[in-house]
Amino acid sequence: MLLISDLPSDLEAEILFRFGISRSVSLGLMLGGFLMT
16 A cells, blocks of 8 residues: 655645645536536
8 A cells, every 4th residue: 555655745746736626626516516506
């Protein structure tokens, strides 16, 4: 099992950045769909 702390800091930052983007996008789509109905 690979720990986050074992990864280079730039790679960790990229993973967290991509996860944050995808999460906020999915939340935005859910909120938008809820408001449209």
